[in-house]
Amino acid sequence: MRYSWNLTSTDLTDLVQLRLQPVPVLPIIFVPGIMGSNLKSKPSGRDKGTAVWRLNDVAGSGKPLGLAKEMIFKKAGERQAALNPSTTVVDNEGALPSRPAGSIRSQAEYMARGWGEVGEASYHSFLVWLEEALNSSTKSHNRKLEETLKAAFDNNGHALGAVKPFEPCHVSDINQALRWHYPVYACGYNWLQDNKESAQTLKKRIESVIRAHNQGFGQCEQVLVITHSMGGLVARACAQLQGMAGRIAGIVHGVMPATGAPVAYRRCKVGMWDEDYKAGLVIGNNGQDVTAVFAQSPGALELLPSGQYNNHWLRVKDPSGTDMLPPIADPYEGIYGIKDKWWGLIKEEWLAPEGGTNLQWTDAVTNIRKAKEFHASIINSYHANTYGFHGADPKQASFEHVEWRMKIGQSPTDGSRPPNPQSVMQMSPQAARIEGSTPEYVGGQGKRSHYELHAAKQDGSGDGTVPASSGRMPAGAANVKQWFALKGFKHEPAYKDDSARVATLYAIVKLTAQAREPKRAGA
Incomplete structure (x- = not known):
């Protein structure tokens, strides 16, 4: 806590007693989405671990270009x-802001x-904005905050798409x-591992933050949690852990794939x-590259x-x-x-690429x-004080479905007769020549085939990643106090959007009214 007062003249030497009242503290903990936390190899002995996924902004580009060059x-x-859940941990040495902000x-x-744990390019501008929006003590700032909230929610909140x-x-x-x-924290987690484990990571962070703010003049009993994308699944699982429902005053979810996303x-x-060639340079531009990491990572599979x-x-x-x-x-x-149908998720041969971890089919099934167990554990489960928003923009085309379209191919030169389409449905990935791109081919060689299998493009609205149907699913839950259907942003930079930020501020104000006043505050 910081206090300020005007100094008296040096001529006045009387003893002055300054009484400082305890200040109620409600820390905010931000939980990023998949791929939004920095990761490194596990430390061993004197080896502190090597960064394997670090999302630093390069030269103000707003993009993790260094990571792109590596991948x-x-x-x-x-x-x-490199991206093995068993050999990686959170890396807390990512870039940090160079200037003061808020408190x-x-x-x-x-x-x-914890700001070094999360992607600078994706999240730091939002975290700085939030810290300054909530923790400036000037009267002009407080007046601006009030005006922002009042102006943004004229006309019964419809300007921001209030669902309730x-x-x-x-x-x-x-x-x-x-x-x-409201000290603003971040909590990175190993997004490769099961989100149940990441929920434990968040629990430990919540407990340590509360302890840290029960010293000196600050008094704290609860935190607020703000999430992005898969971080929402982590927070929902955390809220179920013993004692956490009471330690969390409320949760604000942003662009959460509540029931998954077909794009996975x-x-x-x-x-x-x-879909996005530049992002694919990092994540993978073919099925082999994506499957190699995805199939060994429960956290990634939990986005299906x-x-x-x-x-x-x-x-x-x-x-x-x-x-x-x-x-x-x-x-x-x-x-x-x-595994014996070409349209199944995983082609078995892609599980154990040269130089990899020799993943087996049984590992992928596990x-x-x-x-499946994680999905079942959080179905329709939301903290008692939940707010949030999702992307509902027709201009941000998203996959509500994945549709394979079979087309007549350029006949093979061997003169063979094409199988009927129903027979193609029964083919294995090997028989259908599944090679990890679109189109795939059935029969023949090269582009000469009986059929071409085209993966159709986006067919719905959303934020470009999470379809609107999955994003808005929480709105119908009894524990959800308010939900906003927003437009104008893509999935990854959602919190850079003004409407998303105002909706978040609104939720914080409403949740603070429900927070428990620390017992010793004001005593």
């Missing part, structure tokens, strides 16, 4: 060996708050919120080259459509447009764990089972 030439086996005065404070009946921020709400101190399946099949998602999200259409794949009620057994 662009890595083959599937090298990616698999933070030094890089040592940024480090202590809207309760505006009253002056009394804002004045109450301004009594608190598509990337395993064909990579990202036709869950059993709660539309059971006909995967479609295969013959040349006449007839859908040949019926709805699949259990995607874990019927899509993700099936990880799929973990994903």
Whole structure:
């Protein structure tokens, strides 16, 4: 805590007693999305570990160009060996802001708050903005905060797409919120591992932050949690752990894939080259590169459509447009764990690329089972005080479904007759010549084939990654107090958008009103 007062003249030497009241503290802990935490190899002896995934901004580009240069030439086996959940941990030595912000005065404070654990390029501008928005003590700043909230939510909140009946921020709400101190923290986690384990990481961070703010003049009983994307799944799992529901005053979810995202399946099949080539240089531009990491990572598999998602999200259409794949009620057994059909999630040969971890089919099945168990554990489970927003923008095309379209190919030169489309549905990845891109080919050699299998492009609205149906799913839950359907941003930089930031501020003000006043504060 910092206090200031005017000094008296040096002529006045009377003893002055300054009484400082305890200040209620409500720390904010930001939880990033998948690939949003810096990772390094596990330390061993004197070896402190080597960075394997560090999202530093390069030359103000707003992009992790250094990471891109490292990943662009890595083959599937090298990616698999480096990004192994068993041999990696969170790296807290990522870049830190160079200037003070809000209540933070030094890089040592940024480090202590966990900012070095999360991607600078993706998140630091938002964290700096949030720290300054909440922790400036000037009257002009407080007035600006009040004006921002009041102006943004005119017309019953419809300007920001409030999904539920809207309760505006009253002056009394804002004045109450301004009594608190909101130190902004970040909590990185190993996004390769099961999100159940990451929930434990968040639990430990919450407990340590509360302890740290029960010293001196600050008093603290709870925290607020703000999440991005998969971080929302981590926070939901954390809120279920013993004692956490009471330690968390509320959660704000941003662009959370509440029931998964079909694009995760598509990337395993064909990579990202036709979706976002530049991002694919890092994540993988073909199915082999993506699958090598994805299949060994329970956290990544937990982004697949869950059993709660539309059971006909995967479609295969013959040349006449007839859908040949019926709805699949259990995607874990019927899509993700099936290896003898070309449309299954994983081609077995891609599990053990040269130079990799020699992943076996049984290992992948075990990880799929973990994903199923995790999905079941958080289904319809939200903290009692939950707010959030999702992308609902028709201009940000997203995959509500993944559709394979079978087209008549350029006939093979060997004169062989084409199989009927239903026979193609029964083919293995090997028989169908699945090679990790689109189109794939059936029969023949090269581009001469009986059929071409095209993975169709986006078919719905959203934020470019999470489809609107998955993003808005929490809005119907009883524990969700308010939810906003927003437009104008892509998935990864969602918190750089003004409407997302104002919705977050609104949620913080409302959640502060529900927070427990620390017992000794004001005593």
